[in-house]
Amino acid sequence: xxxxxxxxxxxxxxxxxxxxxxxxxxxxxxxxxxxxxxxxxxxxxxxxxxxxxxxxxxxxxxxxxxxxxxxxxxxxxxxxxxxxxxxxxxxxxxxxxxxxxxxxxxxxxxxxxxxxxxxxxxxxxxxxxxxxxxxxxxxxxxxxxxxxxxxxxxxxxxxxxxxxxxxxxxxxxxxxxxxxxxxxxxxxxxxxxxxxxxxxxxxxxxxxxxxxxxxxxxxxxxxxxxxxxxxxxxxxxxxxxxxxxxxxxxxxxxxxxxxxxxxxxxxxxxxxxxxxxxxxxxxxxxxxxxxxxxxxxxxxxxxxxxxxxxxxxxxxxxxxxxxxxxxxxxxxxxxxxxxxxxxxxxxxxxxxxxxxxxxxxxxxxxxxxxxxxxxxxxxxxxxxxxxxxxxxxxxxxxxxxxxx
Numbered sequence: 001x002x003x004x005x006x007x008x009x010x011x012x013x014x015x016x017x018x019x020x021x022x023x024x025x026x027x028x029x030x031x032x033x034x035x036x037x038x039x040x041x042x043x044x045x046x047x048x049x050x051x052x053x054x055x056x057x058x059x060x061x062x063x064x065x066x067x068x069x070x071x072x073x074x075x076x077x078x079x080x081x082x083x084x085x086x087x088x089x090x091x092x093x094x095x096x097x098x099x100x101x102x103x104x105x106x107x108x109x110x111x112x113x114x115x116x117x118x119x120x121x122x123x124x125x126x127x128x129x130x131x132x133x134x135x136x137x138x139x140x141x142x143x144x145x146x147x148x149x150x151x152x153x154x155x156x157x158x159x160x161x162x163x164x165x166x167x168x169x170x171x172x173x174x175x176x177x178x179x180x181x182x183x184x185x186x187x188x189x190x191x192x193x194x195x196x197x198x199x200x201x202x203x204x205x206x207x208x209x210x211x212x213x214x215x216x217x218x219x220x221x222x223x224x225x226x227x228x229x230x231x232x233x234x235x236x237x238x239x240x241x242x243x244x245x246x247x248x249x250x251x252x253x254x255x256x257x258x259x260x261x262x263x264x265x266x267x268x269x270x271x272x273x274x275x276x277x278x279x280x281x282x283x284x285x286x287x288x289x290x291x292x293x294x295x296x297x298x299x300x301x302x303x304x305x306x307x308x309x310x311x312x313x314x315x316x317x318x319x320x321x322x323x324x325x326x327x328x329x330x331x332x333x334x335x336x337x338x339x340x341x342x343x344x345x346x347x348x349x350x351x352x353x354x355x356x357x358x359x360x361x362x363x364x365x366x367x368x369x370x371x372x373x374x375x376x377x378x379x380x381x382x383x384x385x386x387x388x389x390x391x392x393x394x395x396x397x398x399x400x401x402x403x404x
Contacts, residue, residue, distance in 0.1 A: 031096075037051065122170060124169060196384055284307060
């Protein structure tokens with residue numbers, strides 16, 4: 001891959017670590033551009049973009065932070081500055097990859113910059129928080145985390161091996177020949193969960209038979225963010241948002257939260273968008289012991305030993321319905337909402353563990369009441385996984401694509 005590999009880090013406290021990594025990257029044939037995001041001590045190596053330039057790009061002067069009293073402001077300014085500079089670099093020249101190392105603060109700064117690059121550009125982060133929940137750092141982008149195991153604070157027999165593995169991974173990705181995949185078919189996205197798999201699989205087959213390529217995203221929080229990142233990146237011809245369950249997690253404090261604006265990206269981008277309240281009957285938590293006390297006495301279901309589902313109630317479904325309708329109302333292109341009146345998930349079928357027509361009705365009523373006049377709403381006396389509902393989704397999506 002042509003272009004430079006960007007290397008971001010605090011060169012005052014971690015210069016030895018970065019010298020080691022840069023040596024490996026250069027020996028691997030990579031052309032580097034080093035960006036210093038440190039703020040306090042004297043840099044221990046030379047940067048191509050110094051800390052003063054990063055701070056100015058973030059709207060501050062590096063002298064503002066010399067006292068060390070405003071660490072939060074320094075972190076924010078350096079993150080903003082690094083992100084802005086990386087976006088500017090990528091706009092004027094090819095970028096072959098981006099590499100960062102650090103603790104939680106360094107990770108926040110480096111990944112803010114990484115999120116400015118398109119999906120597919122190699123992004124490697126060696127981090128002390130790499131073994132935990134890093135979804136917020138990724139922001140829907142394809143950041144590869146290497147847990148540092150020990151602190152990023154000098155070379156030793158453990159850190160050197162981790163750094164070398166991460167650096168050589170970047171060398172491999174940045175120097176690999178480009179892949180050759182036919183890209184003649186328009187690209188669609190669909191959101192899916194285990195509880196909507198029959199529906200989404202049938203829709204995927206129908207749309208691929210009609211000449212489209214369908215990317216399926218698992219609605220785990222990360223999946224929804226990644227799908228919306230692609231929508232914002234301009235790579236999609238349309239979105240079939242069949243599984244909007246991440247809204248339930250956002251509302252109930254679940255672990256598969258994609259943020260309060262989940263569902264808005266594709267409509268706002270003007271992409272043909274089809275919205276379904278799929279799996280909004282459930283919010284997700286890990287093992288039963290991790291369910292917050294406020295939900296412990298509610299209707300819970302053990303999906304497996306590591307995943308516990310909370311049945312959303314009528315009030316929560318009203319808010320979810322309002323948000324789905326708000327997403328449709330925000331559309332600047334073709335949009336439609338489809339309602340499966342007989343149930344929104346495998347568990348929400350008649351006789352199922354989560355079957356609750358009143359809660360479902362609260363969601364459906366909120367959608368009806370909130371949608372702007374003229375936004376197409378189609379209602380079917382079918383379950384979400386009924387093959388006939390999948391056929392309706394495919395037909396309506398083809399119609400939306402014909403309008404764009």
